[in-house]
Every structure is written in C-alpha cells, then in structure tokens.
Amino acid sequence: MTEPWPVEVVAPPAPTLYAVPSPLGAGVLPEERPFEGEMRCRRVRRVTHDVVEVSLEPVGGGSFAFAPGQYLTLRASIEGEPVERCYTISSPPTRPHLLTITVKRVPDGPMSGWLHDRLAVGDRLWASGPMGGFSVREHPASSYLLLSGGSGITPTLSTLRTLTDLAEPLDVVVVHHTRSPADLIERAELDAIAGSRDGVRVVWVVDEADDSWTGPRGLMSAAQLDDLVPDLHGREVFCCGPAGYMGAARSAFDELGGEQTRWHQESFSIADLPAGEASPTASPAAERAAGAAYRVRLQRSGRDLDCAPGETVLAAAKAAGVRMPSSCTQGLCGTCKSTLVSGEVDMNHAGGIRPREIAAGKFLPCCSTPLGDLVVDI
Ligand code: FES
Numbered sequence: 001m002t003e004p005w006p007v008e009v010v011a012p013p014a015p016t017l018y019a020v021p022s023p024l025g026a027g028v029l030p031e032e033r034p035f036e037g038e039m040r041c042r043r044v045r046r047v048t049h050d051v052v053e054v055s056l057e058p059v060g061g062g063s064f065a066f067a068p069g070q071y072l073t074l075r076a077s078i079e080g081e082p083v084e085r086c087y088t089i090s091s092p093p094t095r096p097h098l099l100t101i102t103v104k105r106v107p108d109g110p111m112s113g114w115l116h117d118r119l120a121v122g123d124r125l126w127a128s129g130p131m132g133g134f135s136v137r138e139h140p141a142s143s144y145l146l147l148s149g150g151s152g153i154t155p156t157l158s159t160l161r162t163l164t165d166l167a168e169p170l171d172v173v174v175v176h177h178t179r180s181p182a183d184l185i186e187r188a189e190l191d192a193i194a195g196s197r198d199g200v201r202v203v204w205v206v207d208e209a210d211d212s213w214t215g216p217r218g219l220m221s222a223a224q225l226d227d228l229v230p231d232l233h234g235r236e237v238f239c240c241g242p243a244g245y246m247g248a249a250r251s252a253f254d255e256l257g258g259e260q261t262r263w264h265q266e267s268f269s270i271a272d273l274p275a276g277e278a279s280p281t282a283s284p285a286a287e288r289a290a291g292a293a294y295r296v297r298l299q300r301s302g303r304d305l306d307c308a309p310g311e312t313v314l315a316a317a318k319a320a321g322v323r324m325p326s327s328c329t330q331g332l333c334g335t336c337k338s339t340l341v342s343g344e345v346d347m348n349h350a351g352g353i354r355p356r357e358i359a360a361g362k363f364l365p366c367c368s369t370p371l372g373d374l375v376v377d378i
Helices: 110-117 150-166 187-196 222-228 243-255 285-289 313-319 355-359
Strands: 035-048 051-058 071-078 081-088 099-104 124-131 143-149 171-178 200-206 236-240 263-266 294-298 303-307 338-342 345-347 368-370 374-376
Touching (some): 071 099, 071 110, 081 099, 099 150, 143 150, 150 187, 150 236, 150 243, 187 200, 222 243, 294 313, 303 313
Parallel strands (some): 294 374
Antiparallel strands (some): 071 124, 294 303, 338 374, 345 368
C-alpha cells in the first residue's frame, strides 16, 4: 500500500555551537561607568537581626552602570572623623536608579554601626565606584555555582537579581552557608526566584538549628559539596565569605578535582577593617635607618620620604607622619589611588584599580613597593 501523500524526510537542524557564551547582558546592560559623588539615603530596611539594606540615589539624579559582584567605597563623617569602607553592591545593574548595599553589623565597626543605628532617610554620604572584577560578567559561562558564607551573599544577591531580570537561560546553583536559620539573608526572595525560574536552585545550609530545620546542615566540606552539587564540574564558581569559609570551600573544590581556572573568590571582610590593620609590610625601620631606601618625592606637598625595599609607599608615608587617604590597605577599595609622575613600582593590587587607570599613570600606594626613586602627585 502506498502512502496517500509524499513523505519528505527532513534532516534535523545542526546544533548551534556556542564555544564562548556571550557576556551577561551583552547588548542590554550599559558598560561600567565610574561614579563619584554625594548619595542620598532613600531607605533603610531591616533584613535580619543584624543585617540592613541601605538604598542610595545620586544627589542631582542620574543612574549607575556596574557589573553584578562589584563594590563601592562609602565615606561618611562619623563623630567628626571621615570614615571610608567598601561594600559590595547588592542591587542589580538592571535597576540602575537606586543602588543598594546589604550590611551586616560588625562589632565595633564604626561604619556598619553608623549605617545600622544612625543613618536616616534623606541623609547624605559620599560614594565612589564601581570597583572589582569578581563578576559573572567577566567570566561568561552557561552554568554557575555561587557559593557564599554569612554576609558574603551580597554579590550573589546582585548576580541572581540580574540573571532574573534579564531572563537569562542559565543554569545557576546557589549554596549559602550560615550559622542559623535566623541569619539567612533574603531567603524569601531567593526561594521565590528559584521557585519561579527554570535553571535556578538555591540551597541553604545552616550549622545550628532545632528539629524544625529540614535542610542540610554543617560546615562546608568536600563530601557536602559533592552531595549538594553533583554536577560541580563545568560550572564557573564564585565564592565569597569570611576567610575561614572560603578556605574550606576552596579545599572542598580542590579535593573534588575542580578546574582551577573556574574558581573565583572575593573577601568581603574588609568592610569594617580599621585602616592600616592589614598593612602587608613588615617593619622596615632598620633598613630605612641603614640608608637602604628609595626616595619618594610627594610633588604637591613638597615632602620627601624614605621608603625601604619591600615597604609600601603608604606605609612609608605613615611612618613619616604624612596622612594619605586609605581604607582597605589591600589594593582593593581604590581609596588611595594616586598618580605616579615618575619611577616604577611593583603593585600587587586586588582589583582596586583598572588597567586603563594603570595605563594612565595611576597606582595604589597601599600595595605598591618602589623599584627605584619615585615622584608621586600628592
Ligand atoms: S587603601 Fe584600598 S586600595 Fe589602597
């Protein structure tokens, strides 16, 4: 018996190969744009017992263009003293008119205490940014694992909100560790995203809980990571949290044979670090006294400093009683950015300066040691 109509066999279309996924928001999100100036507080919202969300708008209008995972530096006058700290932006760049930070109270942290207890709607503070390269936008991939501990969830918040707003067809697993269920940050929002979006899975892990907690428990380990994310391999991994947490997460990743190039991490713990606490320099006074030092000329202030080999320019300035703006002292916040008029430095920064700024002669004195005599425009 013959078919009543001709049958045409159509070959299936060849699969489209995406060797390199497009950067997140390519063609949609504006390119990162530096901002610096006064911001007005629009809202302070309590998120947990020790976390608040602060919403800021630029005084005079405008919008922000940044990548999820980047941070900004805030400066406020607290008890008459200027205080600067870095905070990761928790809002997504897809909502560019208000910028939010999500801040955990740090015991004895002047800025976080002020943001929690004193900041009110209408107050102004100074901000500059965006900074940092800890962003999915810098590492295009088709699947991600976002790991966080405690308030290290802030870059995850911005990232997941961005992915959701852009309706990206991505595969994202979020694993967040914290002490107890009371410490979970934005749980309802993230669960709602996971419940309404294909390709998003959120896992909350707590260390201490009563029997009402039915989710996973315990500290990060290889066995736990393998159990929670059996398809770890091939995911681009972003990890943020306290040093102990990140150390455990990295060990677990390594133990499971994770690909080194897929691992990205950020420390959020500089947020309330007292300036100068993390100076990478050992005491170089003896070398300076023995004359084994380079000469650093501060062009505008007309001062000359001795800077011992291996000593940072910032440390030498402090030792000579010269006040220079600084915050993180780790090459992360960009607060100390200055212009190098002549000479060469060995700069070991952590994302606080952009390549184009280095090309334009900028450097970070907090993480730069001279390779010869210098002239600095300070
Ligand atoms: S003080 Fe933060 S980059 Fe130098």
